[in-house]
Amino acid sequence: DGGITQSPKYLFRKEGQNVTLSCEQNLNHDAMYWYRQDPGQGLRLIYYSQIVNDFQKGDIAEGYSVSREKKESFPLTVTSAQKNPTAFYLCASRTGEWTGELFFGEGSRLTVL
Amino acid sequence: SQKIEQNSEALNIQEGKTATLTCNYTNYSPAYLQWYRQDPGRGPVFLLLIRENEKEKRKERLKVTFDTTLKQSLFHITASQPADSATYLCAIGSSNTGKLIFGQGTTLQVKP
Numbered sequence: 001d002g003g004i005t006q007s008p009k010y011l012f013r014k015e016g017q018n019v020t021l022s023c024e025q026n027l028n029h030d031a032m033y034w035y036r037q038d039p040g041q042g043l044r045l046i047y048y049s050q051i052v053n054d055f056q057k058g059d060i061a062e063g064y065s066v067s068r069e070k071k072e073s074f075p076l077t078v079t080s081a082q083k084n085p086t087a088f089y090l091c092a093s094r095t096g097e098w099t100g101e102l103f104f105g106e107g108s109r110l111t112v113l
Numbered sequence: 114s115q116k117i118e119q120n121s122e123a124l125n126i127q128e129g130k131t132a133t134l135t136c137n138y139t140n141y142s143p144a145y146l147q148w149y150r151q152d153p154g155r156g157p158v159f160l161l162l163i164r165e166n167e168k169e170k171r172k173e174r175l176k177v178t179f180d181t182t183l184k185q186s187l188f189h190i191t192a193s194q195p196a197d198s199a200t201y202l203c204a205i206g207s208s209n210t211g212k213l214i215f216g217q218g219t220t221l222q223v224k225p
Contacts, residue, residue, distance in 0.1 A: 004156075031211050042119075042202060042217035043157070050211045058212070090156050098208060099145045099164065104156030 002027045006091050006105035013078075013085075014113055021076045021108045023091035029103070030096040032074035036060060037088040037107075046089075049074055050096075078110060086112045115140040117216040119203060125222045126193060134188040134219045136203035144208035146179055146186050151200045151218065160201075161188075193223045 004025045013019045025032065031050045035043035035058075045058030049068040063082025068074055074093075078085045088109050092102040116139045126132050136146070145164045149157035163170045163179045163186065170177050176189040190197050200218040 033213070035215070040217075042117075043204075043215040045212060045214060048211055056211075059214075092156070098211070099162055099206065101147060101159035101162065102149075102157070102204075102213060104158070107154070107156055 004091060004093055004103055004105035006089075006108050009106065009108060011108060011110045012113055013110065016080045018077055018079050019085075019110065021078070021089055021091075021110070023074045023076065023105060024072055025074075025093045025103075026072060027093055027103060028071070029093035030071070031094050031100075032068065033092040033094075033102065034058075034064075034066065034074070034076045035090045035092065037090060043090060046076065085110055115214075117141070117203065117205060117214060119201075119216040120219040121217065123220040123222055125224065128194060128223055128225050130193055132190040132193050132197070132221055132223070134201050134203075134221065136186040136188070136216055138184050138205055141184075141205055141214075142207070143205035145206050146177075147204045147206070147213070148175075148177055148186075148188050149202045149204065149215075151202060153200075157202055190221075193221075195223045195225050197221060198223050 007022045033048040034046040047066045049055035065077045092104045094100040118137045148160045151157040161177045174191045178187045200220045202218040204213045204215045206213045
């Protein structure tokens with residue numbers, strides 16, 4: 001089945017550690033996105049990529065980094081510079097059509113101990 | 114500053130009634146607007162798209178309107194069912210970037 005796979009589903013990290021969240025899609029979509037969701041809040045855009053080897057900062061990129069070396073993959077690294085990293089992270093993809101819908105993964109819940 | 118606002122308080126309605134959710138935006142000129150449904154602990158799922166030159170779209174029991182003068186979209190669920198209970202998110206997009214910006218969502222609770 002085609003879709004988006006995020007891993008791990010749950011992740012715990014100690015303060016000061018970097019952590020990488022995986023996002024893979026087999027939908028052959030050009031664009032991929034990372035959002036962060038805090039309890040009772042909407043989705044905030046971290047980074048997005050419309051094509052391989054290119055990506056743009058979203059509204060809350062500080063403390064995060066991404067790469068887009070393959071069309072299928074868009075990993076997100078939460079660095080120690082992110083002051084409040086505990087959140088629910090959602091990856092999404094969509095076709096190149098500019099009004100296209102986003103297809104979301106099941107999310108990764110990161111907890112900093 | 115740019116802002117997207119949805120009803121912050123949960124909406125509680127009786128089964129069979131029509132639910133109406135609001136999405137207001139300021140300092141945006143969106144080319145289109147989308148609505149998503151999100152269940153607890155899950156990723157959002159796309160429901161409807163409406164473009165800036167469209168006034169209304171329908172899909173089964175769902176209807177969305179888009180008023181660019183009022184800078185508002187309304188999302189209606191007719192003949193609501195308990196299974197419609199979820200959080201509903203609006204998202205707006207522009208024609209010159211790939212960004213899609215979300216509101217904070219409104220939680221709908223349909224009681225039997």
